[in-house]
Amino acid sequence: MELDLTAPTRTLAHAANDLVRLLPGRVLDPVLSGIVLEATADGVVLAGTDRERSIRLSRGARTHAEGRVLVPARPFAETLRNIDSPEVRLVVEGRKLALRTPNARFALPLLDLLSHPGVREAPPRVGVLDADFLPLAAVAASTASRDDALPVFTGVHVRQLGERLVFVGTDRFRMAVASAPWRSEVAELDVLVPANLLAEIAKQADDAEIVLHADADRVGMSWPAAEVSSTVLDAPFPSEARHLADAFDGTVDVAAADLAGAVRRVTPFAGAQGTVLLEVGDAEVRVRAADQQFGDAEEAIKATTSGDRITTAYQPRYLSDALQAFGARTVRIGLRAGNRRSTVITGAEPDPSGAELHYVLMPKRT
Numbered sequence: 001m002e003l004d005l006t007a008p009t010r011t012l013a014h015a016a017n018d019l020v021r022l023l024p025g026r027v028l029d030p031v032l033s034g035i036v037l038e039a040t041a042d043g044v045v046l047a048g049t050d051r052e053r054s055i056r057l058s059r060g061a062r063t064h065a066e067g068r069v070l071v072p073a074r075p076f077a078e079t080l081r082n083i084d085s086p087e088v089r090l091v092v093e094g095r096k097l098a099l100r101t102p103n104a105r106f107a108l109p110l111l112d113l114l115s116h117p118g119v120r121e122a123p124p125r126v127g128v129l130d131a132d133f134l135p136l137a138a139v140a141a142s143t144a145s146r147d148d149a150l151p152v153f154t155g156v157h158v159r160q161l162g163e164r165l166v167f168v169g170t171d172r173f174r175m176a177v178a179s180a181p182w183r184s185e186v187a188e189l190d191v192l193v194p195a196n197l198l199a200e201i202a203k204q205a206d207d208a209e210i211v212l213h214a215d216a217d218r219v220g221m222s223w224p225a226a227e228v229s230s231t232v233l234d235a236p237f238p239s240e241a242r243h244l245a246d247a248f249d250g251t252v253d254v255a256a257a258d259l260a261g262a263v264r265r266v267t268p269f270a271g272a273q274g275t276v277l278l279e280v281g282d283a284e285v286r287v288r289a290a291d292q293q294f295g296d297a298e299e300a301i302k303a304t305t306s307g308d309r310i311t312t313a314y315q316p317r318y319l320s321d322a323l324q325a326f327g328a329r330t331v332r333i334g335l336r337a338g339n340r341r342s343t344v345i346t347g348a349e350p351d352p353s354g355a356e357l358h359y360v361l362m363p364k365r366t
Contacts, residue, residue, distance in 0.1 A: 002065045002066070002067035002092055003037060003038075003039045003065060003066070003067035003068065003069050003090065003091065003092045003097070004039065004063070004064040004065035004067070004089070004090070004091040004092070005039045005043075005044055005061045005062060005063045005064060005065075005089070005090050005091075006061065006062045006064070006087055006088070006089045006090075007043075007044060007059065007060070007061035007062070007087065007088060007090070008060075008086065008087055009080060009083050009084075009085055009086060009087060009088045009101075010086075011059050011060070012044070012059060012061075012080055012088065013077065013080035013081050013083070015046050015057045015059050016035065016046060016073070016076055016077035016080050016081075017077050017081065018057060018204050018226075019035060019046050019047075019048050019055050019057055019073065019077075020073050020074055020077050021200055021204075022048075022053065022055045022197065022200055022201075022204070022228060023048050023049075023050055023053060023055065023073070024050050024053070027050050030072070030111060031070070031111055031112060031115045031116050031117075032048075032049065032050050032051065032116075032117075033072060033073055033074070034048070034070040034071055034072055034073055034111045034116070035047070035048050035070070035071055035072075035073040035076055035077075036048065036068060036069075036070050036113070036116065036119060037068065037069050037070075037071065037090065037097075038067070038068045039061065039063045039065065039066050039067055039068075039090075040063060040066055041063060041066065042058075043058060043059055043060045043061040043063070044058070044059055044060075044061040044063070044090075045057070045058050045059075046058075046059070047119040048073060048119065049117065049118070049119045049120065051117055052230055052231045053194075053197065053228070053229070053230045053231075054119045054120045054121070054122070054220075054227075054228070054229050054230070055119070055226075055227070055228050056119060056121075056226070056227045056228075057225060057226050057227075058225040058226070059225065064091075067092065068113060069092060069097055069110055069113060070110065070111040070112070070113040070116055071097050071108045071109070071110060071111060072108060072109070072111065075108055076097075076108055079099055079106050079108065080099070083099065083101060083104070083106075085101035085102060085103075085104070087101070088100065088101055089101075092110070093107065095109065095110050096108060096109055096110060097110055120218075120229065121227070121229075122213040122218070122220035122222055122227050122228075122229040123213045123214055123215035123217075123218045123219070123220060123229065124213060124214075124215060125185060125211050125212065125213050125222075126184070126185055126186040126189055126212050126213060126214045127160075127165070127182050127183055127184040127185045127186065127189070127211075127212050128182060128183045128185075128209050128210070128211055128212070129165060129180065129182045129183075129209070129210045129212060130180070130181075130182070130208070130209060130210075131205055131206070131207055131208055131209060131210050131223070132353065133165075133180035133182075133353075133355055134201070134202040134205055134210065135202060136167060136178035136179075136180055136355055136357060137156065137158075137167045137178065137198055137202055138198070138199050138202035138203075139169075139176045139178055139325045139357060139359075140156050140167035140168060140169035140176040140177070140178050140195075140198075141156050141167075141169055141195040141196070141198045141199040141202070142169070142176070142195075142199065142321065142325075143169040143170055143171060143174050143175060143176040143321075143359075144156060144169040144170065144171060144195030144196075145170075145171035145172070146171075146196075147171075151233055151235060152192070152233065152235035152236070152237060153170060153171055153172060154194065154195055154196075154233070155169075155192040155193055155194055155195055155233040155235075155237070156168065156169045156192070156193050156194075156195045156198050157169070157190075157191075157192055157237040158189070158190075158191050158192070158193050158219070159189060159190040159191070160184055160186070160188060160189040160190070161179065163181055163182070163184065164179045164180065164181055164182065165179065165180055165181075165182040165184075165189075165212075166178070166179040167179070167198075168237070168240050169195055170238065170240075170360075172362075173315070173318065173361075173362050174318050174321075174322070174359070174360060174361050174362065175240055175243060175359075175360040176325070176357065176358070176359050176360070177240045177244065177357070177358040177359075177360070178355070178356065178357045178358075179355070179356045180353075180354060180355045180356070181354045182212075186214075189212075189214060191214050191219045191232045192232050192233040192234070192235065192237055193219050193230070193232065193233070194230055194233060197228070197230055201221050201228055204226070205221065205223050205226070206223075207223040207224050209223070210222070210223050211223070213229060214232075217231060217232060218230065218231055218232060219232050240358075240360070243342045243344065243358075243360045244344060244358055244360075246336065246341075248307065248334035248335055248336055248344070249307055249308045249310060249335060249336050249337045250280055250305065250306065250307030250308040250309065250310045250334075250335045250337075251305070251306050251307055251332055251333065251334050251335065252278075252280055252285050252303050252304070252305050252332070252333040252335070253303060253304040253305075253330055253331070253332050253333075253348045254285055254301055254302075254303035254304075254330065254331060254333065255301075255328075255329075255330050255331075256323045256324075256326040256327065256328070256329055256330065256331045257323075257327070257328050258301050258302075259285065259287070259301050259303075259323055259331075260320055260323035260324055262287040262299040262301050263276055263287055263316060263319055263320050263323065264320060265297070265299060266287050266288065266289040266297040266298065266299055267289060267316040267320070268289075268294065268297075269289040269290060269291060269294050269295050269296055269297040270289035270290075270291055270294070270316055271291030271293060271294050274289060274290075274291050274294075274316070275289070275313040275314060275315065275316070276288065276289045276313070276314055276316045276319060277289070277311055277312070277313050277314075278311065278312050278314065278319075278333075279309075279311045280303075280305050280308075280309045280310050280311070280335065281300075281305070281309065282305065283302065283303065283304070283305065284300045284301060284302055284303055284305070285300070285301050285303045285305070285333075286298055286299070286300045286301075287299050287300075287301065289316075307335075308335075308337060310335045310336075310337055312335060312343060314343075314361055318361055319361065322345050322359040322361060323345070325357060325359055326345070326347065326357070326359075329347050329348070329349075329351075330347070330348040330349065331345050331346065331347060331348055332345070332346055332347070332348040333345050334346075342360050342361065342362050343360070343361045343362075344358055344359070344360050344361075345358070345359040345360075345361070346358045346359070
């Protein structure tokens with residue numbers, strides 16, 4: 001068993017940390033908690049799997065001896081993160097992998113590489129998406145549930161609709177429907193992707209284009225020097241159509257940042273389990289909150305209003321998340337009378353990039 005290479009410490013540390021973040025945090029099998037390091041003539045490949053997810057990250061290195069080893073992932077990443085030397089040498093020494101700098105040596109135990117199941121390659125490519133649209137996918141992922149007891153709601157529904165790629169996430173209390181143009185290479189795409197994986201990919205992928213991969217069982221994304229794939233979630237996903245198709249009883253056009261600021265300022269007066277109210281008036285929307293212990297607050301924001309004058313109650317965090325997703329844009333809030341009917345927030349004007357985002361809130365009862 002051989003491996004001997006020298007690499008920039010920061011580059012290797014970032015790659016190890018990225019891989020750890022892409023893999024689930026709790027893996028009982030010590031073999032699956034490891035990073036496979038492979039030194040080749042082209043550099044070094046860091047790979048990992050939990051049998052459902054597979055990650056491969058390639059980085060530049062000077063290879064002195066080719067080889068493959070398996071080392072504990074988190075200790076490896078932590079050790080690299082704390083090394084202040086610009087370069088580090090990785091070399092097998094007996095049953096350990098030594099990380100050497102000019103004035104230090106750190107040694108990690110080698111795990112049983114023969115017991116490792118191997119890291120699967122991504123399925124065939126199905127199309128290309130501009131990386132600038134990944135934040136939209138992250139918004140959809142942020143609305144997914146974290147409750148593994150309902151696995152269907154822990155995923156993001158990704159499907160092709162004509163020349164657009166649609167991302168839908170929901171935890172049953174809110175829903176984000178995002179879409180963007182993409183270059184499809186298949187006739188049909190309809191998969192349920194783990195939301196936490198999609199959110200992490202959106203943070204890490206920094207290239208201009210992202211290649212999507214999919215087949216009946218797996219889905220993945222790749223960009224230069226990185227390939228990530230996972231088994232798909234197998235469950236029917238609820239349709240968003242009924243939330244988007246119905247007419248509104250009233251609408252409000254308002255600067256998202258201004259309204260978000262008002263929500264933030266009145267939220268402390270809502271109490272721990274309270275609500276904030278949006279009251280639609282003439283040329284304004286008023287944000288209110290009240291609690292017997294915390295007091296009361298209200299703030300009026302200029303807006304363009306039409307239709308019925310509706311008052312609706314929301315969970316403050318959900319309303320804040322929805323508004324923050326639109327940044328500095330002016331949003332259109334579509335309101336429906338009755339506490340059981342959903343509110344839809346979208347951009348008041350089309351986005352020049354072609355991206356679309358509809359954020360659906362299921363109001364609380366008052």
